[in-house]
Every structure is written in structure tokens, then in C-alpha cells.
Amino acid sequence: MGIAENKQIVLDFYDAGARGDMDACFALLADDITWTNIGTTKFSGTYAGKQALVEQLLEPLFGQLKAGIASAIERLTAEGDVVVAQTAGTAETHDGRPYNNTYCQVIRIRDGKIAEVKEYFDTALVDAVFGNK
Numbered sequence: 001m002g003i004a005e006n007k008q009i010v011l012d013f014y015d016a017g018a019r020g021d022m023d024a025c026f027a028l029l030a031d032d033i034t035w036t037n038i039g040t041t042k043f044s045g046t047y048a049g050k051q052a053l054v055e056q057l058l059e060p061l062f063g064q065l066k067a068g069i070a071s072a073i074e075r076l077t078a079e080g081d082v083v084v085a086q087t088a089g090t091a092e093t094h095d096g097r098p099y100n101n102t103y104c105q106v107i108r109i110r111d112g113k114i115a116e117v118k119e120y121f122d123t124a125l126v127d128a129v130f131g132n133k
Contacts, residue, residue, distance in 0.1 A: 001109065003078045003079065003080070005112075006083050006109040009113070010107055010109075011073070011076070012024070013025055013114060014071055014087070017068075026050060028114055029050055029053075030114060030115040032049055033048075033049065033050060033114060034046060034117075035057065035119070038120050039123035039126070041126040041127055041132070042060075042132065042133045043057060043126060043130070044123070061130075064093055064130060065091045065093060065094070066091070066093070067091070068091065070091065074088055082108050086102070087103045087104075088101075088102050088103075089101050093129065093130075098129075099129045101121050101126070102121065103119055106120075
């Protein structure tokens with residue numbers, strides 16, 4: 001696939017998330033996806049496969065939020081099979097605390113699917129809002 005197609009996959013992923021269409025989001029992920037969150041927060045680590053991603057990252061994180069994280073793409077850059085997305089996310093915890101973070105996701109596309117994500121974000125903010133491990 002070319003750069004334009006790879007960027008479109010990432011745009012489609014974020015668009016599906018914005019619509020709350022998790023089936024469409026997960027259809028764009030490779031079954032053997034590897035998702036790594038940097039740092040030492042309670043949400044940091046590498047999650048291998050869709051099931052681990054859901055059970056070990058998404059459910060614990062989104063379970064603490066009123067309505068997930070609304071993401072806005074600020075910049076999308078691509079070269080070869082890698083797309084870099086700079087995004088801003090806004091969210092609120094169940095107890096009313098804001099969780100507004102900025103992210104840089106380095107995304108590798110393989111065979112038309114998102115195969116690998118390495119996500120950089122403000123880890124101090126994560127600890128402040130959600131607590132340490």
C-alpha cells in the first residue's frame with residue numbers, strides 16, 4: 001500500500017472512534033497488533049493482540065471515563081508503512097476530573113491493517129488523574 005492509503009487507514013480509525021463505532025475501529029487492527037504505551041503509568045506497557053489490548057488497556061482506562069476520549073488529529077505524517085499521528089484528546093473521569101492529554105502515535109501499517117502502535121503522551125498527567133500503579 002502507498003502512503004496515501006496508509007494515512008487513510010489511520011484517518012478511518014480515528015473517524016470510527018469519533019463515531020463510537022468500535023467494530024469499525026477493531027476491524028482496522030491486525031489480529032496480532034502490538035500496542036505500546038510509553039512510561040511507567042498504570043496504563044504503560046506492551047499489549048499483544050486485540051484481546052490483550054481490550055482487557056488490559058481499554059477496559060481499565062475507559063471504565064474510568066464518562067464517555068471515552070474524544071480525539072482530534074493535529075498532524076498526520078507518513079513515510080513508507082509508518083504513519084505518525086499527533087492528536088489531542090479530551091475526556092472526563094466519572095468523578096468529574098478532566099483528562100486532556102496530547103499524544104503522538106507511531107503507527108505501522110501491514111496488509112491494510114494497523115499492526116503496531118507506539119504511543120507517547122504526558123505520563124505525569126496520567127499519574128495525576130488516574131494514580132500510580
